[in-house]
Amino acid sequence: MASIQKRVSDGRTAYRVRWRDPTGRQVSRQFPTLALARAHQSTIEADLLRGTYLDLSRGQMTLAEYAEEWLAVQTCGATTLERRVRNVRLHVLPMLGHHRLANIRPTLVQAWIRGRSEHLSPRTVRELMRLLSSILGAAVDDERIAKNPCKSASVRAPKPDDTPLVPWTPEQIGALRLELRDRYRLILTLATGLGLRQGEIFALGVEDVDFLRRVVTVRRQVIILHSRMYFSLPKGRKVRTVPLPESVANEIAAHLQAFPAKQVSLPMGGPEAPLETTHLILTSPTGKALNRNYVNPTVWKPALQRAGLPTTRDFMTHGGRHFYASLQLENGISPRALADYMGHKDPAFMMRVYTHLMPGAGAKAQAAVDGLFAKLISPGEGRGPAKVGIS
Structure with a gap:
């Protein structure tokens, strides 16, 4: 008492x-x-x-101190952790880091949201809110504060951007194909024709392509952490297979004729992990795994500029996945099958993002891609620049 x-x-x-x-x-x-x-x-x-x-003295730790403790025990993937660390240090700590946990009130959180909303998209601000809420939720679990101020009814996130996703057009893809250097043109094909992520494209080995069964097995991705490259399992830590359209298979074969695969060894699972060796289809001129920090600013963006296309996020290689998804759904591929092909856990995600692209036509995945590339690829295309003819 x-x-x-x-x-x-x-x-x-x-x-x-x-x-x-x-x-x-x-x-x-x-x-x-x-x-x-x-x-x-x-x-x-x-x-x-x-x-x-609740021991009120436990809430006297600053958010900056607690966030460092919280980040140190996270078990997410390396790239996710890197993004969280970057977001905490760039967007959370400058305004909130010096405040004691017990002094962070809903009004302070709302002021922070308003400040971030002046510079960042609603989607990014909502992601930052989830991050801050996770940190303060852990502080509640650790009995440092009684309530999570982010959960207050007075804290309101910016309204999500409901602008429907607009996939690339065949004309835009054709223009970009013309401007990409021969060595790197296959990146575009694998993004738009197989729906692969950039890291998965860079990690695709010859042994992953079954030309007879017409499937590609996505076994790994290239990760960069603190400027060090290594292999990792695909996002979601699940190996998957993707149908290989004949047109994409022909492009892979032509690329390998012009630029033979190179044996590359990288750690598998982390920068200090044992090496795994594969014969990469796409490599640098020196025979090394492609690095996004070189490809994006030096290869991809200049090609976009030459093609008269925006150099925004929507036109980076990930936009090729959106095009692939839209093409498959327009041609009747089920969201469940497409989620498997693209490495998504939840088919409902496909419905939320791409539902406006589903008129329910009848072709299947391979025929859909073949129909596109029949327009884009001229007979005998290989080393030389692509000839594009779109009616």
Whole structure:
């Protein structure tokens, strides 16, 4: 039970509430009036009886200090962790890091949201909100604060951008094909024709392509962490197979004739992991695995500029996956099958993102891609620049 002791010093009266916390440690707090002291006494006794007592001193740690502890114990993938670290340090700590956990109120969180919304897209701000909420939710679990201020009804996220996804057009793909250097043109084909992620494209080996059964097995991706490259399982840590259209198979074969595969060894699973060796289809001129920090600014964006296309995020290689998805759905591929091909866990995601692209026509995946590339690839195309003829 809590007790109240009256104290008089220099003619001033105060009331100190004393109690023992669940560990047996004696704690006290002083109030200027008896009414305030009795109110706190009642709260403490009720919390101790309910088992909801919270040591207020534990909330004196700053958000910056706690965020470092939180990041240190995360078990997500390396690239996800790298993104979280970057977002915490760039977007959370500058405004909130110096505040003590106990002092972070919903109004402060809402002010932070407003400030970030002036510079970032609604989608990015909502992602940052989820990150901050995860950190403060862990602080609740660790009994450093009583409530997560991000969960307050007064904290409102920016409205999501409901603009429908607009996939690339065949004309845009054709223009980009013309401007990409021969060595790197296959990147575009694998993104738009197989729906692969950039890291999966860079990690595709000759042994992953079955020309007879007409399937590609996606076994790995190239990851860059702190400027060090290594192989990792595909996103979701699941190997998958993708139908290989004849037109894409022909392009892969032509590329290998012009630029033979190179044996490359990289750690598998992390920068310090044992090496795994494969014969990569796409490599640098020196025979090394492609690095996104070179390809994106030096190869891809200049080609976009020459093609008269935007150099925005929507036109980076990931946009090829959106095109692949839209092409398959327009031609009747089921969301379940497409989710498997693209390495998504949830077919509902495909419905949310691409549902406006599903008129329900009847062709299947291989025929859909073949129909496109029949327009884009001229007979005998190989080393030379692509000839594009789109009616």
